[in-house]
Amino acid sequence: MASPSKKAYPLRIDPALWAAIERLAAQELRSANAQVEFLLREGLERRGRLPLVVPDGYTKTSGSSAADRTPDVN
Template structure:
């Protein structure tokens, strides 16, 4: 069973949001995914990323799941 993800309301300057959205697009991530990526990197760089934190999915679309054989 996966842990439920936390929801957070974040207020940003529109120019900061636009820059994040462009950067996210360049990295094939959603804006939300880019924010989480940057927060995790900042936590890791500061030595504050908890050891039990799950891994992030890589950038881009998830791989297509193959259809089960025999159908």
């Protein structure tokens, strides 16, 4: 069952790619869904597109400097 704080999204994916994700998930002791989320986060982080919340209450994009921080206004 999906966590109430997570967005459910149907995904159409090549069966061979899904099988590879399932094998990797089993090797890393994760569910296939957790593995997909892990891979998406890893890819976004690598590209500097994953917003991170830093302890001082500011949000920054991974890979940005302290000067690039913007106040978290949520």
